[in-house]
Amino acid sequence: xxxxxxxxxxxxxxxxxxxxxxxxxxxxxxxxxxxxxxxxxxxxxxxxxxxxxxxxxxxxxxxxxxxxxxxxxxxxxxxxxxxxxxxxxxxxxxxxxxxxxxxxxxxxxxxxxxxxxxxxxxxxxxxxxxxxxxxxxxxxxxxxxxxxxxxxxxxxxxxxxxxxxxxxxxxxxxxxxxxxxxxxxxxxxxxxxxxxxxxxxxxxxxxxxxxxxxxxxxxxxxxxxxxxxxxxxxxxxxxxxxxxxxxxxxxxxxxxxxxxxxxxxxxxxxxxxxxxxxxxxxxxxxxxxxxxxxxxxxxxxxxxxxxxxxxxxxxxxxxxxxxxxxxxxxxxxxxxxxxxxxxxxxxxxxxxxxxxxxx
Amino acid sequence: xxxxxxxxxxxxxxxxxxxxxxxxxxxxxxxxxxxxxxxxxxxxxxxxxxxxxxxxxxxxxxxxxxxxxxxxxxxxxxxxxxxxxxxxxxxxxxxxxxxxxxxxxxxxxxxxxxxxxxxxxxxxxxxxxxxxxxxxxxxxxxxxxxxxxxxxxxxxxxxxxxxxxxxxxxxxxxxxxxxxxxxxxxxxxxxxxxxxxxxxxxxxxxxxxxxxxxxxxxxxxxxxxxxxxxxxxxxxxxxxxxxxxxxxxxxxxxxxxxxxxxxxxxxxxxxxxxxxxxxxxxxxxxxxxxxxxxxxxxxxxxxxxxxxxxxxxxxxxxxxxxxxxxxxxxxxxxxxxxxxxxxxxxxxxxxxxxxxxxx
Numbered sequence: 079x080x081x082x083x084x085x086x087x088x089x090x091x092x093x094x095x096x097x098x099x100x101x102x103x104x105x106x107x108x109x110x111x112x113x114x115x116x117x118x119x120x121x122x123x124x125x126x127x128x129x130x131x132x133x134x135x136x137x138x139x140x141x142x143x144x145x146x147x148x149x150x151x152x153x154x155x156x157x158x159x160x161x162x163x164x165x166x167x168x169x170x171x172x173x174x175x176x177x178x179x180x181x182x183x184x185x186x187x188x189x190x191x192x193x194x195x196x197x198x199x200x201x202x203x204x205x206x207x208x209x210x211x212x213x214x215x216x217x218x219x220x221x222x223x224x225x226x227x228x229x230x231x232x233x234x235x236x237x238x239x240x241x242x243x244x245x246x247x248x249x250x251x252x253x254x255x256x257x258x259x260x261x262x263x264x265x266x267x268x269x270x271x272x273x274x275x276x277x278x279x280x281x282x283x284x285x286x287x288x289x290x291x292x293x294x295x296x297x298x299x300x301x302x303x304x305x306x307x308x309x310x311x312x313x314x315x316x317x318x319x320x321x322x323x324x325x326x327x328x329x330x331x332x333x334x335x336x337x338x339x340x341x342x343x344x345x346x347x348x349x350x351x352x353x354x355x356x357x358x359x360x361x362x363x364x365x366x367x368x369x370x371x372x373x374x375x376x377x378x379x380x381x382x383x384x385x386x387x388x389x390x391x392x393x394x395x396x397x398x399x400x401x402x403x404x405x406x407x408x409x410x411x412x413x414x415x416x417x418x419x420x421x422x423x424x425x426x427x428x429x430x431x432x433x434x435x436x437x
Numbered sequence: 438x439x440x441x442x443x444x445x446x447x448x449x450x451x452x453x454x455x456x457x458x459x460x461x462x463x464x465x466x467x468x469x470x471x472x473x474x475x476x477x478x479x480x481x482x483x484x485x486x487x488x489x490x491x492x493x494x495x496x497x498x499x500x501x502x503x504x505x506x507x508x509x510x511x512x513x514x515x516x517x518x519x520x521x522x523x524x525x526x527x528x529x530x531x532x533x534x535x536x537x538x539x540x541x542x543x544x545x546x547x548x549x550x551x552x553x554x555x556x557x558x559x560x561x562x563x564x565x566x567x568x569x570x571x572x573x574x575x576x577x578x579x580x581x582x583x584x585x586x587x588x589x590x591x592x593x594x595x596x597x598x599x600x601x602x603x604x605x606x607x608x609x610x611x612x613x614x615x616x617x618x619x620x621x622x623x624x625x626x627x628x629x630x631x632x633x634x635x636x637x638x639x640x641x642x643x644x645x646x647x648x649x650x651x652x653x654x655x656x657x658x659x660x661x662x663x664x665x666x667x668x669x670x671x672x673x674x675x676x677x678x679x680x681x682x683x684x685x686x687x688x689x690x691x692x693x694x695x696x697x698x699x700x701x702x703x704x705x706x707x708x709x710x711x712x713x714x715x716x717x718x719x720x721x722x723x724x725x726x727x728x729x730x731x732x733x734x735x736x737x738x739x740x741x742x743x744x745x746x747x748x749x750x751x752x753x754x755x756x757x758x759x760x761x762x763x764x765x766x767x768x769x770x771x772x773x774x775x776x777x778x779x780x781x782x783x784x785x786x787x788x789x790x791x792x793x794x795x796x
Contacts, residue, residue: 156515287750311619317601380711388589389590397586
């Protein structure tokens with residue numbers, strides 16, 4: 079599929095216009111745009127402007143509130159529960175992460191569970207907010223049920239990502255950001271576009287048998303937890319996805335498991351919700367609540383340098399430190415621009431017509 | 438291999454005698470025995486009395502201090518770093534978890550990084566200490582380098598387990614406790630004893646190519662992070678193992694990565710340590726720092742019940758909730774006793790001769 083390159087600036091301006099048109103405040107517009115564009119910059123194309131029309135459709139379906147009153151509804155010195163008031167997760171998540179960081183300043187660590195939110199973009203963006211404060215950041219979210227736990231044929235969990243961002247000194251930070259499934263849903267979308275098969279171990283059919291069809295989910299199939307099958311530890315991937323679900327939603331009062339509302343606006347949320355919206359969980363830990371920050375960061379440099387210089391298998395030049403590929407994307411795309419495929423360009427063009435703004 | 442059944446009481450009394458003989462206080466003896474026996478009870482045979490002679494050998498090699506002064510060396514309202522004074526991890530870990538729980542009582546959550554410790558038994562035991570307090574418990578530890586990160590032929594990480602224990606109301610708690618590798622080292626030991634092959638995806642040869650030989654580690658091979666290979670997400674398993682390593686050791690000041698001292702006493706620790714001993718990380722989160730505990734636990738019951746009743750693949754009767762198999766083992770073995778194989782019995786018999794105590 080043909081791709082066209084757009085500058086980061088161009089896509090950011092367009093996204094801002096759209097968020098303003100649906101009624102976001104200037105402040106929320108800035109925050110949402112930053113969250114959204116970070117995905118495109120970091121090479122997570124499935125979570126950037128490609129999702130903009132999806133957010134707009136959720137707003138049209140009155141499932142996203144463009145002017146939310148985001149507030150703390152319960153707290154302790156190191157914790158808070160935040161009600162996102164059905165706002166865009168792109169806005170609610172950074173707001174919640176700010177609260178975690180403020181808590182950490184006083185209590186050493188801050189932990190914020192969020193209810194009544196929506197899809198929050200890429201987890202890594204929120205976790206990385208901790209880095210300039212010499213804090214470790216964590217972010218996780220539950221998501222629409224597309225994943226069958228080990229032995230299940232029912233889809234009970236989302237791809238429930240976890241991000242952990244850890245500062246270093248001279249080395250770039252360690253930033254892990256991964257779905258707790260063998261493959262993220264975005265990977266399937268790429269295969270669908272290219273009309274290619276998926277490796278076995280990513281997807282199962284509706285009866286639970288292995289499938290290589292990236293369209294299997296449309297026929298009742300499911301994604302598989304990290305590990306691929308019981309013998310290779312898929313029960314551990316299930317543990318991870320369950321952990322994210324419980325921290326994000328049972329702690330906060332959001333919907334969990336099969337009750338999580340679908341991202342797509344054409345599917346109605348469950349009629350019998352167990353909570354409000356979708357849930358997230360954020361953490362910030364002040365490094366110097368454990369040991370002096372410069373000492374910690376020097377050892378992180380040593381950790382990263384040692385791992386990066388490991389002897390590798392013949393076909394690979396170097397060991398990849400979590401965050402390396404995304405950082406390289408970000409550096410590159412800031413300079414050279416962001417490639418969008420025809421389908422996304424068409425989506426954005428339709429948005430530009432709908433809202434009478436330039437694209 | 439023939440097995441003989443011993444009562445929990447019998448093995449506990451024997452373990453206590455051994456810990457007393459190496460100089461542990463009465464209090465530390467009780468704590469260490471509880472940690473150790475919990476593994477046998479919960480079916481994690483590799484981490485129970487089978488390890489007792491290993492701990493004794495580390496004490497003989499002066500790498501374990503049987504009368505440690507365990508103390509907080511740095512703290513904030515919600516955090517602490519604990520120096521384990523080279524004590525048994527079986528003792529240091531519960532002491533550190535007590536500190537995490539005490540912090541959580543005041544600050545909502547408590548997070549304790551530990552340096553200068555040793556092998557701590559099963560992570561789940563420590564995480565579960567939070568449950569009677571209506572808290573969520575977490576425990577992780579780094580370990581001797583046996584694992585090659587994705588693309589590496591060098592062993593740079595341990596099997597670095599994570600445990601998360603979450604209370605429910607009428608349902609038993611959710612207790613996930615898993616190595617961040619495709620298979621734990623204990624699984625290899627079982628295959629070695631039975632002279633069976635391992636599934637591909639668990640182990641690699643010293644050049645990084647796949648192996649099914651459970652003895653491969655003796656020839657420079659390595660365990661593989663959860664995910665088995667790059668295509669199936671082993672880089673995510675690497676992220677998990679790295680996360681555990683950094684939280685356990687870079688935050689605390691313990692040794693990390695390839696510098697972690699080996700568990701076996703016949704291998705010397707690295708001559709150029711980057712920290713002290715091995716490291717652990719513990720967390721305790723008061724549920725009511727987020728929402729009323731009864732409300733949370735009611736929803737956990739609902740979560741567990743819904744997942745347990747999921748429709749399963751044809752060959753399986755039910756979905757396994759994390760902690761179910763271990764709890765069933767514990768219930769069963771408390772009543773019927775703990776089976777030990779000849780090798781372990783021989784080990785314990787030698788200990789009984791060495792210390793002139795009955796077995």
